[in-house]
Amino acid sequence: MSKLALVTGATSGIGKAFAERLAADGYDLVIVGRRQERLEEFVAAHPEVQVRPVVADLSTQEGIDTIAQICASEPLDLLVNNAGVSHYMPLSELPADKARELVNVKVLAPTLMTRAAVGGMQDRGQGAIINVAGMIAFSGPAPHSQMPRRAVYAGTLAHLVAMSQTLSAELEGTGVKVQVVCPGVVATEFHERQGLDMSVVPRMSADDLVTGALRGLELGEVVCAPGVEDPSLLEAVFQADLAAFGAQSPELATRYRTN
Numbered sequence: 206m207s208k209l210a211l212v213t214g215a216t217s218g219i220g221k222a223f224a225e226r227l228a229a230d231g232y233d234l235v236i237v238g239r240r241q242e243r244l245e246e247f248v249a250a251h252p253e254v255q256v257r258p259v260v261a262d263l264s265t266q267e268g269i270d271t272i273a274q275i276c277a278s279e280p281l282d283l284l285v286n287n288a289g290v291s292h293y294m295p296l297s298e299l300p301a302d303k304a305r306e307l308v309n310v311k312v313l314a315p316t317l318m319t320r321a322a323v324g325g326m327q328d329r330g331q332g333a334i335i336n337v338a339g340m341i342a343f344s345g346p347a348p349h350s351q352m353p354r355r356a357v358y359a360g361t362l363a364h365l366v367a368m369s370q371t372l373s374a375e376l377e378g379t380g381v382k383v384q385v386v387c388p389g390v391v392a393t394e395f396h397e398r399q400g401l402d403m404s405v406v407p408r409m410s411a412d413d414l415v416t417g418a419l420r421g422l423e424l425g426e427v428v429c430a431p432g433v434e435d436p437s438l439l440e441a442v443f444q445a446d447l448a449a450f451g452a453q454s455p456e457l458a459t460r461y462r463t464n
Contacts, residue, residue: 214288
């Protein structure tokens with residue numbers, strides 16, 4: 206029996222690269238996107254596997270609920286939460302509707318889809334969830350000179366990192382794997398749709414990113430950074446996080462005492 210994967214944001218870029226690779230590996234697919242014509246083009250190009258196209262806007266509650274229901278009812282072997290928007294701008298300039306769209310697509314949608322899928326995976330004793338975040342999740346300490354401003358976008362990606370790490374620990378021993386993949390700049394339409402010219406910036410290909418993510422899943426990496434050569438750098442970040450978490454005390458720290 207073929208394995209089944211659901212990929213969001215599958216009409217272009219990283220999502221399409223995931224869908225292409227999974228189809229080549231023999232997966233049947235549920236592909237999710239907002240552009241019906243692109244979904245249909247993908248179906249026509251892959252007669253060798255069963256592909257179910259689903260048009261859904263994950264910035265809306267209706268779109269999220271539609272895909273969450275599929276995640277809950279289908280025997281998914283792999284869920285790829287890839288759909289994304291960016292809206293790079295200072296928080297004070299970010300329109301409320303764009304802030305809502307960003308949080309819905311990169312926080313609410315992957316959270317609810319993961320919630321819907323994980324129970325069935327646990328019952329079956331197998332499955333994997335890949336959340337697509339980005340290295341910007343680690344950019345919080347960057348100085349004022351860091352451009353472009355993107356407080357909400359960075360925060361949504363940090364949510365995906367923390368949720369994936371914590372969920373991976375929750376699922377230890379169940380046969381279900383969780384990964385968050387954190388690319389740098391990838392050569393896709395993503396930035397162009399936001400009006401950003403990234404043509405002179407060195408960029409990883411979407412195919413290489415997918416190769417790294419799937420190999421990282423095999424290696425058991427919960428946080429996969431395909432463009433970071435030295436994994437000890439990431440480990441140092443995680444150990445520092447745990448050190449700070451473990452150092453908390455009910456006593457007020459000395460630096461805050463006035464007397």
